[in-house]
Amino acid sequence: MIRLQNIHKSYITGTNKLHVLKGIDLHIKEGELVSIMGSSGSGKSTLLNILGLLDNHDDGVYLLNQQEIKAMSETKAAKLRNDLLGFVFQSFNLISFKNAMENVALPLYYKKVARKKRNRMAVEYLDKLGLKDWAEHMPNELSGGQKQRVAIARSIITNPKIILADEPTGALDSKTSIEVMDILKEINASGITVIIVTHENDIAHMTDRIINLKDGRIESIIETRKVNRTESSKIPQ
Amino acid sequence: MFDRDKWQEIFSTIRKNKTRTVLTGFSVATGIFMLIFLLGAGRGLRNGMTSVFAQDATNSMQIYGGRTTKAYKGTPEGKRIQMVNEDYLGLKKSISKLDVISAMSYIPGAETISYKNNFGNFNVSPVHDTYEKIKNFEILSGRFLNEKDIKENRKVVVIQDVVKDVLFPKETAINKLININNIKFKVVGVFSQQSFDENSRDIYIPITVAQKIFNNNDHLQRISFTLNDISVEESKGVVQQVIYKMADKHGFSKEDKSALWIQNNIENSQTFAALFTAIEMFVWIIGIFTIALGVIGVFNIMMIVVKERTKEIGVRKAIGASPASVIGLILMEAIFITAASGYIGLIAGVGLLEVITQFDLIYKIYPPAAIYFVNPQVDLGIAVGATIVLVVTGALAGFFPARKAARIRPIEALRDE
Structure with missing residues (x-):
């Protein structure tokens, strides 16, 4: 699903050149649940941004779904993001003036799905995450866990191949964190590749594989455990 | 979109x-x-x-007699300049590029005008027939004064629409006889006009008949004329020409700005x-x-x-x-x-x-x-x-x-x- 070969990335801030990724080689297979760990400044967010087509890499080869990602037009990148990827963020990033249903439906708007259909689908997905009754509520009326569940519903409504989650539990208490992780695991169980960036060990250990980053290089990769794929999924495709 | x-x-x-x-x-x-x-x-x-x-034609000028402010050839300052018919005739002959010229005299005393039981005080101005071209009138019915009215001293009158409304509220005015200071004049036309004065209520009669009946002299209150195809510069020349001619005739200094009041509409426009x-x-x-x-x-x-x-x-x-x-x-x-x-x-x-x-x-x-x-x-x-x-x-x-x-x-x- 994802193949990285010798990926380099530098940022230029004023006269300084900051070399963030110094040759990353990584292979993530379809249906994997992977976490990327590292202290701040290790390059983990940068890696996620490159994986998420939110930023370009300077050097190396990036294959996404058998397609080589090189400098491409914004429009094309937007289309790929819309088709293949779903994002979950630490600060949820819901649009404050849209209610839960409208937030979840937004990716479908960019897929040109008719309004009625996309709202109906959004309510369905909210229902799956136990938020049906909150469909008409604005984000500021929701708790952190509820917001993150809305954000997750938004990330999976387009039926993506990969979910990229940047510190999805970073703003949540431990009980809610585990709930959110359970949801992500269920999503993964339905066959979607899930990549989680985190600095929390317990969160990382809920995934199949932990990729430790340090100073822009992969320091180690730890295989943890295999989830039971035969388990029936609550999140259908 | x-x-x-x-x-x-x-x-x-x-x-x-x-x-x-x-x-x-x-x-x-x-x-x-x-x-x-x-x-x-x-x-x-x-x-x-x-x-x-628009009430005055933009190519027109008007001359009024004033009062001298300079002594001239033994005459002290303060002499009143009274224009007379001779001035009108003189200017008519001498002004270059002249189109039409009209004099206006005035009738002293109250001007009570009546028709049957209707009456009012209106401003009666004795003018030449050419005045029609100097002032912008709109003739509503009948005609303005004509050359024959002037030559034959006809007792005819043209009245403003507001005057007509007072004197003839329910009938036509044309060919009716109205009394001006107890002398009967026949209405030949009704006109409307633009004016600075919202309350203008004007009546025009032939200047010749007015001087004969009411004035008994040949005094003029003003002389108005229009010029053909004239530039602003040329119009200033005409003003000079008028001053020189009148100064000679009436004996005042050519430098005296107050002896004559000349309104140059060409320059104004x-x-x-x-x-x-x-x-x-x-x-x-x-x-x-x-x-x-x-x-x-x-x-x-x-x-x-x-x-x-x-x-x-x-x-x-x-x-x-x-x-x-x-x-x-x-x-x-x-x-x-x-x-x-x-x-x-x-x-x-x-x-x-x-x-x-x-x-x-x-x-x-x-x-x-x-x-x-x-x-x-x-x-x-x-x-x-x-x-x-x-x-x-x-x-x-x-x-x-x-x-x-x-x-x-x-x-x-x-x-x-």
Whole structure:
């Protein structure tokens, strides 16, 4: 699903050149649940941004779904993001003036799905995450866990191949964190590749594989455990 | 562009950001309102000035006798200059490029004019037939005085429409006999005229008959004439010519500015034309600056909007919004706000002008000014043109912020710190 070969990335801030990724080689297979760990400044967010087509890499080869990602037009990148990827963020990033249903439906708007259909689908997905009754509520009326569940519903409504989650539990208490992780695991169980960036060990250990980053290089990769794929999924495709 | 979903998207953001939208719209509406109102007011002023000015032919001059302020050849200052028929004849022969010339005498004493039981005090002016070409009359029925009336000392009269309404409220005036100081005159025409004086109630009779019956002398109150095809410079030459001739005849200094009062409408009309042009230019300058302010306002607020929505736009891009759709979102919002509020401003401006006209507000507030402010309307072309300009420039003002929005990189937008 994802193949990285010798990926380099530098940022230029004023006269300084900051070399963030110094040759990353990584292979993530379809249906994997992977976490990327590292202290701040290790390059983990940068890696996620490159994986998420939110930023370009300077050097190396990036294959996404058998397609080589090189400098491409914004429009094309937007289309790929819309088709293949779903994002979950630490600060949820819901649009404050849209209610839960409208937030979840937004990716479908960019897929040109008719309004009625996309709202109906959004309510369905909210229902799956136990938020049906909150469909008409604005984000500021929701708790952190509820917001993150809305954000997750938004990330999976387009039926993506990969979910990229940047510190999805970073703003949540431990009980809610585990709930959110359970949801992500269920999503993964339905066959979607899930990549989680985190600095929390317990969160990382809920995934199949932990990729430790340090100073822009992969320091180690730890295989943890295999989830039971035969388990029936609550999140259908 | 007419994608229903896109409009719903735009309306939902507008609805959720009412204050910002209203404030943006207000600056635009004010801009177009000011422009429309100023253009309308300018037009009204011009209409008013033109109609007031139109009472005298623009190629005419008028001469009145004055009083000397300089001693001349033993005559002390303060001598009154009384024009007489001989002056009229002299000027008629000598003025170059003369078109028509008319003298006017005046009737001393009260002028009670009556017809049967109707009567009133009207201003009776004895003139030549040519006066018709010097003053702008509109003949409503019958005719003005003619050459025969003058030559044959006919007792005929032309009356203003308001006079007709007093003397003949229910019948036609033509060929009826009216009494002027107990002498019967036959009405040959009814006219209307523009005047500085709202209450002008004028009657004209042949100067020859007036001098014979009422004056018993050949005194003139004024001499008016028009000139053919004459430049402002030439008209000043004519003024000199008149002064020289009259100075010789009446014995006053050629340098004496007060011996004769000469009203040179050729020069005045040039001054007025320049004044109109200046007023119009002034209005356009104000209009352009108001539009510019409105546009800068939209630009400014759209920049803030983009800044404010950076994160939202980042999210949208992360979940698949193309740069074109982001540009569309911001641009359409800018155009919609400008167009809608421009329209409101337009309606308000036209409405105010309409109210002023309908309810005669100028007259109610300050009656003497009313005559200078006639029909303050903006033609539809200017109004629509101004709105289009505002929308187009509004779109331009929205375009740069929109492009800025499209260039937002999701990573930067989503960064928490």
